[in-house]
Amino acid sequence: MSTALRASQRGFGLVELIIALALGLILILGVTQIFVGAKQGFVVQQSAAAMQENARFLLGRMARELRMVNLFGCLDLNRLPAPVAATVPDAFSRPIAYEDATLTLLTAVPHAQTISSPTTRNASDFGARWLIVTDCRTADNLRIGTADVPVGPGDILIPIRQLEYSLHNHAIRARINGAGNRETLIDGVVGLDVSFAMAGSSEEPHVSGGYVSSVDPANFDRIRSVRLALQLSDNPSDPDAGSVQAATYSLVTTLRNRTP
Template sequence: MIRADVRGASGFGLIELMIALALGVILILGVTQIFIGAKHSFVVQQSASTMQENARFLLNRMARELRMVNMFGCLDLNRLPASVAASVPSAFAQPIAYSDGTLTILTAVPHAQRFSVASTRSASDFGARWLLITNCRTAEDLRIGTEDVPVRPGDVLIPIRQLEYSVQEHSVRARLNGSGNRETLIDGVVALNVSFGLSATVDEAHVSGAYVSAIDPTDFPRVRSVRLELQLSDNPDDPDAGDVRAATYSLVATLRNRTN
């Protein structure tokens, strides 16, 4: 009689298979958890980096415009004859204004063209709202307009544009020359605060006292600098619930022709 010896037989039983499946599931869950954590860290780092880049872009842009306020090259609007000063637009009396959350800035558009023959030019030719034309020799020879302003040989053109910055729907938006749609510059904005550093008198060059959040046209001759404070979050509706802590960025822009 032949007996089969099965003592050496081996293989996977049901218990071993269940253990293997359980270990596989645990391993997959562990890898998935690591992947989710790594992805979340990447998203958080990306959000923080985007916030910093947005703040740098916006504050540098606004500061560049603010530093050029009230600079008209060879032209000094404060020393014009009364007959000529009467033709200057009233908006020029306050080239920096902040009202109802909108910052308005008047700046000259860089332009170096000189004319050798008589012609006419319009502010729209230079993306500006107003056009100042002078020969830089006599204050009486100043022409200001928007359309078809006469140009003589040797004249210098000073295009003036109006920029508006405001916060709408958690975005900083800009508009040029007081018309058209507002262009979105950055998103994720919790707040944009603007304050002004004033000197004690018109003749002093340095800021005296604390910054103020509002000015009127009579204060502008004493404005020496403008402080911008920008608060950003990846969840501007509820900054405390965001993945990234809300960050505040600030920058002080000094008016170049007002301080020593």
């Protein structure tokens, strides 16, 4: 066999093999780093998007309920004769309350029903806690109850439900009408702050001063708007250790018929 043929058939040497393995390892490490970086970026973007969606869902839901607080159609509970006002449940004097990390609201349940003959109705028929029955003409005909409330032709029914939004174990949970288990709406919650913008008096339409964190029941008529501040994190027990920086989402909701 000639020298040229033997040279053409010679394989890789040890040094060449080591260099090839080193270059392959560097290439694999580079591809791995790119893959890990892309995955981490995807996880961060997904966490941030989930936080934004949770905030949008919860704040939008709470804002809709806040706009319905203390709206009873043709009925003004603040202008009832004393004997009739004495029959109104005590909870109606405080349709908005925020205590012990729980926001409690009393809201009307939208519905349309025509009463054609005398009968009775229950608040539970409308998913409500109380049922207001009125003819919108005479305060003496006002009836408020929970079960077997008498109704007749010409009566207007206004179901009232009680909503509770509470913060517990880094989750916002909801309950309707003060009964049953609380349903988890979102998790990853660091904190929820509720504050109120107040007018100087019940007759003034404009806010005077800043926001306050609590309101005396006697001053409910002075509330003009409610500010919700929701802080979220993908690691709510230690926000600084999360993959996404904790974010605060705020929303201000004006109560209907309270501002010009």
